[in-house]
Amino acid sequence: MPSDNTATARDNWTELLVRIAEHRDQSAFAALFRHFGPRVRSYLMKSGASPTMAEEAMQEAMAAVWHKAHLFNPTKASATTWIFTVARNKRIDAIRQQKRPEPEELPWAMSETPEQEEEVARMEESKLLAEAIGKLPERQQKLIRLAYFGEMSHSEIAADTGLPIGTIKSRIRLGLERLRYEMSTKTV
Amino acid sequence: MTMTVKHHLTEPLLMAYAAGTLPEAFDLVVASHVSLCDSCRAAVEGFEALGGAVLEDMTEDLDLSDASLEATMALIAAGPAEEPAPIAVRDPVLPGPLVQYVGGGLDAVKWRSLGRGVKQAILPTGSDEATARLLYIPAGMAMPEHGHGGMELTLVLQGAFADEDDRFARGDVEIGTEDMEHTPVAEMGADCICLAATTAPLQFKGLVPRMLQPIFRI
16 A cells, blocks of 8 residues: 555545546656556566566556546545556566456446445555455465466465455445346336 | 356456466456356456555565656557457347457357257467357257366356256356366257357267367367
8 A cells, every 4th residue: 555655535546546537647647657667567577577578568557557547446446456457457468468358347337335435445455455465474475476477377276365355255246236236226 | 137146166267367367268258257247256356456465565676767657658648559449239148258259249150060050169269278169059959978188167158058967057157177077968948058168179089079179179
């Protein structure tokens, strides 16, 4: 979570992404870039890219963050999670040279939960996850990273990470059920 | 739409999909299943949040030059990378991700006959680690008995099939492994349509199907 910026009520990274989406704010992008650029590049290098290729792919991924910022939905994912998905897709495209089939979109915009509350919840979840990873034994932390760097086959990945992902899953599951209920009552 | 999915993907497969480390053919099965299954969708989003935490935690090689930001601003000024517009067809049988690979709905599938009414269509996935295909099995028809040379994921899209142990209907995924031999039979009623991804060519036991393998790439 943000350590090199002052904390505000709204997640800093979320705020910056919204400013990029709504105002094409270059200074917001520069701040976001200084934090995530090196992390995305490091992630790409760990995933098998040479330093030159990782730098190039990172620049493309961060440019995609700018161009796709309007697709970011802070009630659905934290800024960190969303930027991870953009970096992951770049990794699949540039390193694995594959396309990425994405699931059908759901009409999330219809959710009636107050947005501010949802945003804070996403931010809290990301923070809790990051803290929980830090508390795991070093060996287990390493296994989780290896799974994300593509250094393990799916059969080597442990199903139970020992992390509070179950809570996030239950929350999303409940949200989907509520959404489907709302949609069914509205179309009757 | 309420789905009653009974056979789900495993957590390691969902995590590998969120991490982006699966062959494209398997990604296609996961994306299609997730389109029909809320609990697996929730799991993928949970594993994406974990990916975010891994990204946030990167500690090595974090130095950054000013030239890097300048180069990125130049990329931005050059405009977004061209991406083909998604095909906006809604199909009652094919979930969204499959519509993109088929290039339309079920009527756009280019089937090739395998004999006895069984048909297949190989889908254009980029990598050669695994192959994705749509299978069409007439109601009541048995698939030729086969063992697996690797892993196989079969997602039911229409109708249902049953093997020695279980029944699989729309939304269900059967996960076949190397040591498994089975004889799935399509149920009576609607013809069965499945999406199957395999890491290695299926090994058919019957003589004729084996001779046909090189021709049909099954």
